[in-house]
Amino acid sequence: MTYINDSYLKLTAGYLFPEIGRRVKKFCDENPSAKVIRMGIGDVTEPLAPAVIAAMHTAVDELAQRGTFRGYGPEQGYDFLREAIALNDYQARGANVDADEIFVSDGSKCDSGNILDIFGHDNVTAVLDPVYPVYVDTNVMAGHTGPADASGRYGGLVYLPVTAENDFVPEFPKQRVDLIYLCYPNNPTGVVASKDMLKRWVEYAHQNGSTILYDAAYEAYITDPSVPHSIYEIDGAKDVAIEFRSFSKTAGFTGVRCAFTVVPKALKGKTRDGREVAIHPLWNRRHCTKFNGVSYPVQRGAAAIYSPEGKQQVRETIDFYLENAKLVREGLTKLGLKVYGGVNAPYVWLKTPGNLSSWDFFDKLLNDANVVGTPGSGFGASGEGYFRLSAFNSRANVTEAMERFAKIV
Numbered sequence: 001m002t003y004i005n006d007s008y009l010k011l012t013a014g015y016l017f018p019e020i021g022r023r024v025k026k027f028c029d030e031n032p033s034a035k036v037i038r039m040g041i042g043d044v045t046e047p048l049a050p051a052v053i054a055a056m057h058t059a060v061d062e063l064a065q066r067g068t069f070r071g072y073g074p075e076q077g078y079d080f081l082r083e084a085i086a087l088n089d090y091q092a093r094g095a096n097v098d099a100d101e102i103f104v105s106d107g108s109k110c111d112s113g114n115i116l117d118i119f120g121h122d123n124v125t126a127v128l129d130p131v132y133p134v135y136v137d138t139n140v141m142a143g144h145t146g147p148a149d150a151s152g153r154y155g156g157l158v159y160l161p162v163t164a165e166n167d168f169v170p171e172f173p174k175q176r177v178d179l180i181y182l183c184y185p186n187n188p189t190g191v192v193a194s195k196d197m198l199k200r201w202v203e204y205a206h207q208n209g210s211t212i213l214y215d216a217a218y219e220a221y222i223t224d225p226s227v228p229h230s231i232y233e234i235d236g237a238k239d240v241a242i243e244f245r246s247f248s249k250t251a252g253f254t255g256v257r258c259a260f261t262v263v264p265k266a267l268k269g270k271t272r273d274g275r276e277v278a279i280h281p282l283w284n285r286r287h288c289t290k291f292n293g294v295s296y297p298v299q300r301g302a303a304a305i306y307s308p309e310g311k312q313q314v315r316e317t318i319d320f321y322l323e324n325a326k327l328v329r330e331g332l333t334k335l336g337l338k339v340y341g342g343v344n345a346p347y348v349w350l351k352t353p354g355n356l357s358s359w360d361f362f363d364k365l366l367n368d369a370n371v372v373g374t375p376g377s378g379f380g381a382s383g384e385g386y387f388r389l390s391a392f393n394s395r396a397n398v399t400e401a402m403e404r405f406a407k408i409v
Contacts, residue, residue: 007143012152016133017041018376023362031370037401039328040372042187042346042390044252046320048301051311052251054225055304057170059297070296075288077104077260081299084306089245091176095232101264103270103278103287104294104302106257108217108244112181113138114290115213115242115261118282123178126158130171130188130376130383131327132215135181151381161382162189164351168340171239175227176208182231183215185222188379188388189349190325190341192227198234205240211279212241217259220250220318222344226400238264242279249346250390251305251314258302276366325391329397331402332389349376353409360386369404 018179022038049233062068076082082099090097105111113134121144127135139145139157144157153159157178160170168191173180184193184199193350205212212231219229231237247253267279304310329342332350342348352361358375365371365387376386391398 001266003029005141007141007145010140010145010147010154011137012148014331016374020030020362020372020374021376024366027366034370036366036370036372037393037397037399037404038372039389039393040374040400042249042392043254044249044321046252046317046394047393048256049251049305049310049317050154051304051307051310051313052301056301059300062298072294073233073293073299075098075291075293076284077102077294078296078299078303081123081303082260084107084303085245088306090230090232090262093229093233095230096238097230097232097262097264101262102112102260103263103283104258104260104299105287105291106259106294107248108215108246108259108261109134111259111261112213112215112244112329113141114146115283116142117286117290118279119179119211120272124158124176125156125179125181126160126173126177127181127380128183128186129153129159129161129381130379130386131181132187133379135183135213136380152377153381159380159382161387162186162191164338165381166341171273172200172204176210178210180205180210180212181215182212183217185218185345186341187218187345188347188376188383188386189347190343190345190347192222192224194343195226195228195234198228198231198237202234202237202240206236209270211269212237214241214243216243217246218249218345219245220314221322221346223322224344227344232262232264237265240267241265247302250318251302252317253298253302256298258298320388320395321391324393324395325399327395327402328389328391332405335406337409342391346390348389350387350389352376353387354386355385358384358387364408368408371401371404 082102087098109114148154158173160169163166214231231241246259263280263283265280267275269279325342328348329339332339338351340349358377362375374388
């Protein structure tokens with residue numbers, strides 16, 4: 001009989017969001033007339049920007065003609081997109097990122113898990129707690145952890161609690177770590193990292209020979225000019241950090257699929273015998289071997305985001321979601337709930353009322369108000385007693401959801 005990867009058996013439960021979907025489906029099957037408002041999974045609701053649609057239509061028309069047809073593209077992404085990203089997302093903010101350090105992919109979720117292919121099993125890894133579940137689960141799958149304890153924390157990982165008690169600012173690990181996952185604006189709490197905080201993490205990485213895996217998927221929601229959009233706005237970060245970005249929440253590409261990862265040429269790792277090795281060519285080799293590139297029409301659509309009209313249209317959609325977040329934050333605050341995030345991020349993080357557990361509040365909200373959110377405990381042990389709401393929804397649904405909250409809180 002064929003052997004399996006035993007590490008998968010360490011996973012304590014199904015992936016968080018399918019479990020939410022299972023519970024919601026069961027409720028809807030039993031209550032077919034209920035109008036359920038879904039504010040759990042962070043999927044977008046607004047259509048793609050007209051500039052994106054126009055560019056994709058043009059690209060599809062090109063594929064219909066022999067003279068302009070394209071087959072396999074470069075695995076790393078077309079130059080027209082990589083150059084637009086480098087100029088607009090980095091160089092315009094003073095971050096010296098070159099186009100050939102950018103790798104276009106079909107999702108930052110995929111990249112944040114796939115990046116483990118090029119790192120050894122002996123690395124000590126630190127994650128924030130609560131945290132986006134993919135960081136933890138992919139390390140478990142890769143065999144980098146021990147089993148989970150009663151709280152759901154896995155042996156071999158270093159957990160850095162971020163709660164109201166420490167103002168959602170993680171302390172540095174008490175032991176040396178090799179890989180550090182940071183996500184800002186943070187999923188799930190919605191808080192941001194100051195320039196000073198990122199500077200201190202970059203200094204820590206330099207001092208300890210660590211690599212920061214920086215997830216900036218929600219950077220487009222930052223409105224505070226003092227908050228960095230990229231870790232590469234910090235001096236020295238290119239020597240110690242990989243950054244993940246996505247068009248999913250920036251431009252509504254959740255179903256279209258396009259993202260990118262920046263792997264600086266200056267970033268180094270080491271072999272077991274102590275030799276320094278550049279990380280960039282390792283990721284390039286992995287990317288070219290296991291990935292055939294994002295489709296041409298999708299990359300043309302992504303590039304259109306950086307056109308003058310594309311920038312304006314995407315900004316309008318982001319502002320729409322931020323207004324939703326404001327309505328949720330203000331509505332819950334008026335009800336006396338303790339609320340965090342929702343200012344520079346599309347997520348609102350709240351303390352569950354009445355000392356309810358995260359999943360008990362999920363069930364109460366679903367059954368009594370027909371509203372779906374995300375239990376904080378699904379993001380880690382330190383998320384117990386918290387709850388996440390997403391601003392990705394119609395204005396009418398957000399308004400009605402707040403009215404329903406008022407009836408049950």
